[in-house]
Every structure is written in structure tokens, then in C-alpha cells.
Amino acid sequence: MSNHVIDASKWVDRYSDYLYNYTIVRVNDHEVAQDLISETFLAGLKSAKNFKGEASERTWLISILKRKVIDHYRKVNSNKGKAEVRMQYNSEDSDGDWIAERVSDPFDKTAEDTIENDELADAIHECLDLLPEKQAAIFKMKTIDNFDTEAICNVYNITPSNLWVIIHRARTSLTGCLKNNWL
Amino acid sequence: MIQLLKKYSIDCDTNAHFCDKIQYNEATPKEIAQYKMHVFICKLCKTHSALNTELSKACSRARLTTMPKTAKDDLKAKLEKEMNN
Numbered sequence: 084m085s086n087h088v089i090d091a092s093k094w095v096d097r098y099s100d101y102l103y104n105y106t107i108v109r110v111n112d113h114e115v116a117q118d119l120i121s122e123t124f125l126a127g128l129k130s131a132k133n134f135k136g137e138a139s140e141r142t143w144l145i146s147i148l149k150r151k152v153i154d155h156y157r158k159v160n161s162n163k164g165k166a167e168v169r170m171q172y173n174s175e176d177s178d179g180d181w182i183a184e185r186v187s188d189p190f191d192k193t194a195e196d197t198i199e200n201d202e203l204a205d206a207i208h209e210c211l212d213l214l215p216e217k218q219a220a221i222f223k224m225k226t227i228d229n230f231d232t233e234a235i236c237n238v239y240n241i242t243p244s245n246l247w248v249i250i251h252r253a254r255t256s257l258t259g260c261l262k263n264n265w266l
Numbered sequence: 267m268i269q270l271l272k273k274y275s276i277d278c279d280t281n282a283h284f285c286d287k288i289q290y291n292e293a294t295p296k297e298i299a300q301y302k303m304h305v306f307i308c309k310l311c312k313t314h315s316a317l318n319t320e321l322s323k324a325c326s327r328a329r330l331t332t333m334p335k336t337a338k339d340d341l342k343a344k345l346e347k348e349m350n351n
Contacts, residue, residue: 091349095342103333117337121344128348204328225290226322227330232292251286258317261324 087136091128096216098141100223101208102148108201109152119155123148141212203265210260214253221246222253276300278311285315289322 099120106116126147134143211219221239224230225246232243241249274296276284284301287293293301305312333341 091345095338095345099338099341100332104331107331113334117333117341120333121341124341124345125348128345200327200329203324204330207325207328207330223330223332226325227332247283247286251282254286254289254318254321258321261321262317265324 087134087139089127089131089134089140091124091131094124094127094140094144096220098144101141101212102144104204104208105145106148106152108204110155115155119148119151122151126151206261206265207257210257210264213260214256218249218253218256221249222257225250271303274300274303276304278304278308281305281308281311282314285311285318289318 102120102123103116106119107113110116110119123144127144130147134140138146211222214222217239221235224235224238225232232246235241236243236246239246281301281304284293284297288298288301301315305315
């Protein structure tokens with residue numbers, strides 16, 4: 084029995100940030116990430132009739148995106164890609180002994196830290212999904228995009244007191260959710 | 267001294283509000299002082315503020331990003347066009 088239905092008109096508002104975080108971790112390029120998400124949504128739209136509703140829309144879109152990411156790396160590692168030697172300095176300041184620079188991690192970040200942080204990002208997004216749409220959007224604007232209180236109030240036509248109430252509710256729900264799943 | 271403490275004392279709801287503002291560096295020095303004073307005496311608010319601070323740390327550690335608004339608008343237009351075809 085189908086439990087989930089497709090509503091493509093809401094995809095950008097509902098899933099673009101989640102898919103963007105998922106992609107940026109894997110391709111490390113904002114433009115490529117945006118292109119891949121665009122391709123994912125279009126592919127999703129084309130194959131919407133194949134959606135059985137057994138998984139959620141987001142899970143289904145992620146499965147399409149995964150294939151797009153793999154295709155992207157296949158393209159990069161094609162014969163043309165392999166012919167190029169891709170080495171970049173870690174920062175503009177670094178020059179000269181670059182092999183040594185690449186061996187030592189300047190931020191002392193281990194692979195485990197990175198994986199843990201990626202998993203944490205996933206957990207936060209899962210919890211954000213449980214919030215009412217407006218609450219999640221305002222929390223993202225305030226916490227992730229660092230918008231001013233005034234700017235958010237203007238966008239949503241709310242007072243600063245309303246904004247802080249919404250932020251408080253969002254933070255309380257997120258803390259509760261993450262306490263169960265992460266903290 | 268007691269009168270001064272009474273003058274600057276706040277209730278738990280106000281403290282929670284100040285705690286949120288502190289997370290975004292939007293609290294005034296007076297609010298921070300009142301918050302610290304309240305947390306010092308209120309165990310419940312101390313627990314809440316610890317979790318609230320932990321959430322802020324988690325959000326920054328996760329390096330969350332959002333898709334730029336222009337990209338979202340472009341994508342919406344593209345999807346709408348595709349849906350109408």
C-alpha cells in the first residue's frame with residue numbers, strides 16, 4: 084500500500100537544503116552540488132510515475148542523487164579526467180613543499196571527526212524535518228545563514244518577539260530530538 | 267544587596283529567552299548578567315542552558331549549509347517549467 088505521495092512543487096522548499104548538505108560533503112564544490120541537485124529533481128520528475136510510495140519522497144530523491152554523484156565521479160575519472168594531474172594547494176599561502184603540506188593536516192582533523200560531523204549534520208537535518216515548515220525555515224535562516232533578526236522579521240512579517248518564540252520552540256524541539264538521536 | 271538582587275532577578279521564561287539570544291550573540295551585557303545570576307541559582311535553567319549551548323556547538327560542528335536563495339529560485343522555476351510541459 085502506498086504511504087507517500089509525490090508533491091514536486093514542494094521539493095525545493097522541503098529537500099533542497101538537505102540534498103545540498105548531502106552533496107556538498109561528497110563533491111566539495113557548490114556549483115557541482117547545485118547542478119547535481121537540479122539533475123536529481125528533473126530525473127525525479129521524469130520518473131515520478133515509478134514512485135511506489137514505499138519510501139519517503141526524501142529517501143527516494145536521495146537514492147536518485149546517489150546515482151548522480153556516482154555518475155559525476157565516473158565522468159571526472161573518465162579517460163579525459165585521468166589524463167589531467169589534479170593537485171591543488173590547500174591554501175593560497177602555501178607554496179613550495181606541498182607534498183609535506185598535504186600529508187600533515189593543518190586543522191588536525193581526523194577522518195573519524197569528519198565522518199562524525201557528517202553524521203551529525205544528517206541527524207540535525209532529520210530533526211529539522213520534524214519541525215513545522217516555517218519554524219524550520221526561520222531556524223535555518225537564523226542559525227545557518229546568520230540572517231539578522233530584523234531581516235527575518237521583514238521576510239516573514241513577524242515581530243522580533245514572535246521570532247524569538249519561534250526560535251525557542253525550534254531549539255527546544257531540536258534539542259529533544261538530538262538528545263534522543265545524538266547528544 | 268538583597269534589593270539589588272531582586273531588582274535584577276528574572277523568571278525562568280525570561281532566562282530561556284536570554285539564553286537563546288546569547289546563542290546568537292544578541293544579548294545585552296545586562297541580559298547576560300541577569301542570565302548568569304539566574305543560572306547560578308536555578309538548577310533547571312542550568313540544565314536547559316547546557317543543552318541549548320550544546321545544540322549551538324553541534325550546529326557549528328556539523329558545518330551546516332543551505333542552498334543559496336538564487337539557486338533555489340532558479341531550481342523552482344526550472345521545475346515549474348518542466349511540470350507545465
